[in-house]
Amino acid sequence: MMNANILIVGSGAAGLNAALTLAKKGCGCLLVSESPSERAQSNMAEGGINAALDNCGEGDSPELHAADTIKAGRNIASPAAVNGLCNAAPRIIEELSAMGMPFDHTADGKVAQRAFGGQSRKRTCYCGSETGLILMHTLITMARKYEAQGLIRRETGLLFLRVLTDDKGICGALFADKYTGKICRITTRAVIMCTGGLNGLFGIATGSVLNSGTAAASLFTSGVEFSNLEFIQFHPTTSPLKGKSMLISEAARGEGGILYTLENGQRIRFMQGFEKGDLSPRDVISIEEQKIIDKGGDIYLDLTALDGDIIDSRLGSLRESCKMFLGIDMKTAPLPVRPGIHYFMGGVRTDSSHRASIDGLFAAGEAACIYHGANRLGGNSLLGALYGGECAAYAALSADREETEITATSESVDIYEVKAAAQQDEDIRRQLCRLGVIRTPEVIADVQEKLSCIEEQARGKEYLHSRCLLAMAIAESISQRRESRGAHLRTDFPDTLPEYRKTSTVYYDGVIKHRFDEVGE
Amino acid sequence: MKKIIKIKRTAEKGRQFLEPFLYEGDGNETVIDFLEEINSRSEIVNADGKPSQPISFNCSCKEKKCGACAMVIDGKPRLACTVHMRELKENALIEPLSKFPVIRDLSVDRTIMYNGQETLKAWPEAPQEPMDTDAVRCLMCGLCLEVCPNYIPGSSFTGGAGVAGAARGMDSTDAAHTKDVKKEYMKHFFRDCGQSLSCVRICPMNIPLDKLQARLAKKK
Ligand SMILES: Cc1cc2nc3c(=O)[nH]c(=O)nc-3n(C[C@H](O)[C@H](O)[C@H](O)COP(=O)(O)OP(=O)(O)OC[C@H]3O[C@@H](n4cnc5c(N)ncnc54)[C@H](O)[C@@H]3O)c2cc1C
Ligand code: FES
Numbered sequence: 001m002m003n004a005n006i007l008i009v010g011s012g013a014a015g016l017n018a019a020l021t022l023a024k025k026g027c028g029c030l031l032v033s034e035s036p037s038e039r040a041q042s043n044m045a046e047g048g049i050n051a052a053l054d055n056c057g058e059g060d061s062p063e064l065h066a067a068d069t070i071k072a073g074r075n076i077a078s079p080a081a082v083n084g085l086c087n088a089a090p091r092i093i094e095e096l097s098a099m100g101m102p103f104d105h106t107a108d109g110k111v112a113q114r115a116f117g118g119q120s121r122k123r124t125c126y127c128g129s130e131t132g133l134i135l136m137h138t139l140i141t142m143a144r145k146y147e148a149q150g151l152i153r154r155e156t157g158l159l160f161l162r163v164l165t166d167d168k169g170i171c172g173a174l175f176a177d178k179y180t181g182k183i184c185r186i187t188t189r190a191v192i193m194c195t196g197g198l199n200g201l202f203g204i205a206t207g208s209v210l211n212s213g214t215a216a217a218s219l220f221t222s223g224v225e226f227s228n229l230e231f232i233q234f235h236p237t238t239s240p241l242k243g244k245s246m247l248i249s250e251a252a253r254g255e256g257g258i259l260y261t262l263e264n265g266q267r268i269r270f271m272q273g274f275e276k277g278d279l280s281p282r283d284v285i286s287i288e289e290q291k292i293i294d295k296g297g298d299i300y301l302d303l304t305a306l307d308g309d310i311i312d313s314r315l316g317s318l319r320e321s322c323k324m325f326l327g328i329d330m331k332t333a334p335l336p337v338r339p340g341i342h343y344f345m346g347g348v349r350t351d352s353s354h355r356a357s358i359d360g361l362f363a364a365g366e367a368a369c370i371y372h373g374a375n376r377l378g379g380n381s382l383l384g385a386l387y388g389g390e391c392a393a394y395a396a397l398s399a400d401r402e403e404t405e406i407t408a409t410s411e412s413v414d415i416y417e418v419k420a421a422a423q424q425d426e427d428i429r430r431q432l433c434r435l436g437v438i439r440t441p442e443v444i445a446d447v448q449e450k451l452s453c454i455e456e457q458a459r460g461k462e463y464l465h466s467r468c469l470l471a472m473a474i475a476e477s478i479s480q481r482r483e484s485r486g487a488h489l490r491t492d493f494p495d496t497l498p499e500y501r502k503t504s505t506v507y508y509d510g511v512i513k514h515r516f517d518e519v520g521e
Numbered sequence: 522m523k524k525i526i527k528i529k530r531t532a533e534k535g536r537q538f539l540e541p542f543l544y545e546g547d548g549n550e551t552v553i554d555f556l557e558e559i560n561s562r563s564e565i566v567n568a569d570g571k572p573s574q575p576i577s578f579n580c581s582c583k584e585k586k587c588g589a590c591a592m593v594i595d596g597k598p599r600l601a602c603t604v605h606m607r608e609l610k611e612n613a614l615i616e617p618l619s620k621f622p623v624i625r626d627l628s629v630d631r632t633i634m635y636n637g638q639e640t641l642k643a644w645p646e647a648p649q650e651p652m653d654t655d656a657v658r659c660l661m662c663g664l665c666l667e668v669c670p671n672y673i674p675g676s677s678f679t680g681g682a683g684v685a686g687a688a689r690g691m692d693s694t695d696a697a698h699t700k701d702v703k704k705e706y707m708k709h710f711f712r713d714c715g716q717s718l719s720c721v722r723i724c725p726m727n728i729p730l731d732k733l734q735a736r737l738a739k740k741k
Contacts, residue, residue, distance in 0.1 A: 035579070035581060035589065036631075036635065036661075038587065038588060038660065038661045039579070039581040039582075039587045039588070039589045040581070040587075041581070041582070043582070043586055043587050044582050044584065044586045044587070097651070098648040098649065099645055099649055100645050100649030100650065100651055100652040100689070100692065101651070101652065102651035102652050102653075102654050102657060103651075127654075127657075130658060132586075133586065133657070133658060133660075134654075134657045134658070137652070137656075137657040137659070137689065138652070138657070141643060141644050141645065141652075141689050141690070142644060142645065144638055144639055144643060144644045145644035145645070145646075147639060148639055148642070148644075154635075156632075157624075157630075178624065179624055179630070208581040208582055208587070209580060209581060209583065210581045241583065241584075242550050242551070242554040242557075243554060243557055243583070244583050246584055321584060321585065324585065324603060325584060426561075
């Protein structure tokens with residue numbers, strides 16, 4: 001029975017898995033995104049997905065996986081949510097294998113697992129260095145079956161504009177139709193937001209330019225609560241390209257690549273004094289790198305000592321990308337790298353069932369804030385997207401039902417104006433980018449002041465204004481957390497303080513309001 | 522380095538025209554960087570000094586990982602994020618793919634490719650064998666259909682992407698499903714393929730579509 005009453009916005013790993021979860025329960029859904037799933041950022045993931053399968057015989061367990069996740073997140077991710085995530089991981093890998101996902105295997109036929117930063121065991125499952133692309137093919141291929149049955153209905157070319165609410169909570173959402181330029185209204189009582197990270201707000205990130213931050217900015221302006229926006233993951237090995245930066249996957253270090261800087265012509269392996277060396281958590285390495293860069297030094301990632309066959313078989317596509325986009329062959333020369341914006345730990349505030357602060361609104365994947373605390377472990381975000389999509393789907397199933405219906409209104413919208421807002425906010429981007437790896441009180445105060453001026457000028461320009469409000473919310477979250485924790489490092493408060501072992505929450509109610517909440521159980 | 526680059530644009534009612542834009546740079550930007558640079562100009566003016574509108578094009582990853590940016594550059598269908606401006610001649614032409622409906626300027630509607638995958642029943646039934654590791658690398662960019670002499674726009678011929686799709690669906694443990702996919706594959710690919718192998722040569726992921734075809738031919 002077709003029962004299309006749930007709307008999913010965004011069709012990356014989180015959105016697709018939410019749709020698949022509903023379809024397997026016989027519940028129909030409408031999966032809407034600006035671009036087809038084939039273009040989503042999830043396709044870009046390289047390194048892998050974590051699951052404590054213990055295929056390397058190191059005594060791994062979901063408990064250890066959870067402990068590593070909580071530790072990397074500096075104790076502000078909800079233990080119950082993280083336990084749920086880590087317990088589900090082996091099942092998720094099993095289900096993906098049953099759908100035909102061709103994970104790399106060991107000689108004895110088990111799913112192979114590689115080392116990833118910040119983890120006590122080898123637990124990252126992978127498909128060469130194209131895990132995301134192959135995961136997405138697996139999910140898309142499966143979704144097609146349910147599409148043919150009419151259970152999943154996919155619409156692309158729809159850009160999310162805003163949610164509609166009434167006294168019962170969510171009653172629908174508005175989209176701009178890229179093909180017709182018309183506004184399209186979708187009525188529904190349950191919306192799952194899976195619109196990915198806030199890349200576009202900063203301009204230069206490793207991820208997809210489709211994740212413009214437009215959807216998050218609109219939700220924020222509608223009063224939806226956001227959490228932990230101060231935690232932005234800088235990946236320690238990125239290379240700047242024009243208008244974005246390119247990720248050199250952690251797999252490169254997992255396979256044996258080393259980091260160094262040059263001092264008087266001497267190679268200094270600056271991470272050697274740390275417990276996990278070059279495979280320390282991302283925040284730790286990025287901070288060390290930034291200190292070197294601030295003193296005028298350069299950082300290199302060297303893979304030249306690796307066995308050429310390992311590079312070909314496990315890092316082949318990464319090598320090709322480095323040749324094409326950086327003009328460097330990693331087999332023969334070190335790669336210049338630096339910290340670059342890679343992942344947003346913060347996002348729509350959800351409870352452990354992925355419910356957001358408005359009835360009927362749910363969020364999953366990188367758009368949501370739930371599993372990663374102050375710093376995300378590599379390989380945990382695809383897992384979080386898959387598991388989160390599943391949890392959000394179950395939560396949405398129990399929400400009020402109303403037949404989902406799409407109606408095009410005669411009202412039209414200039415889609416290029418909406419998109420232009422994301423391109424013309426250079427002033428906002430410039431300010432946000434100043435809030436980098438190491439944050440000083442002077443810069444934080446100055447950015448806040450400049451953003452306030454930009455906000456005044458942007459009033460009346462709906463899309464630009466909402467982007468500015470979200471940018472101010474990020475700056476406010478940074479300013480309010482008067483400590484250093486994970487990806488948030490302040491020169492004026494360098495210590496991690498027990499009184500800040502809290503989730504920060506920010507929302508808009510005519511003015512931007514901020515509070516600290518207890519970490520969920 | 523300075524050059525004039527012509528871009529195929531759409532005007533009212535879908536009419537297409539060529540508009541020249543000035544490129545200035547060291548040649549290391551990609552075509553996508555160039556298009557973004559034009560759109561970010563505070564006032565967009567073309568090379569004739571006339572005011573213009575932002576250019577519509579598709580792009581997501583900028584790293585050859587998503588297939589969004591396929592277009593025809595200097596006569597060759599390519600992924601625009603992999604083409605550097607130094608490779609373009611003076612007066613080079615940037616056009617949308619010719620075999621798909623144009624939405625606006627350089628962005629095209631490739632829905633027909635997704636529908637083709639559904640026609641092929643390219644999905645697993647019952648637990649699936651691990652999917653073919655070549656077939657799962659397809660970007661669904663459409664370059665294979667663009668260059669295929671046997672693909673007539675709008676037809677149900679699925680091209681190279683169809684070969685990859687069928688391979689993903691055919692490794693099912695369910696023999697009846699495999700047979701079904703094979704039947705659709707014969708109808709929507711094999712029957713009309715003239716073996717020009719142009720798809721093999723153009724595939725940006727170097728998927729060995731010829732070898733995949735040989736493997737599918739043996740499937741019952
Ligand atoms: C280069 C790179 C490598 C990575 N490697 C790994 C890895 O190895 N392991 C790992 O676990 N994680 C990795 N990550 C992180 C991971 O890829 C992402 O966090 C994850 O894919 C997010 O999935 P998602 O479904 O939440 O969002 P996405 O895949 O980003 O999908 C977002 C969806 O929302 C749509 N959308 C966005 N805005 C709108 C709007 N306004 N209206 C309509 N639709 C909209 C998009 O079109 C898209 O469909 C990597 C990230 C990058 C950039
Ligand atoms: S933008 Fe993704 S392949 Fe070019």
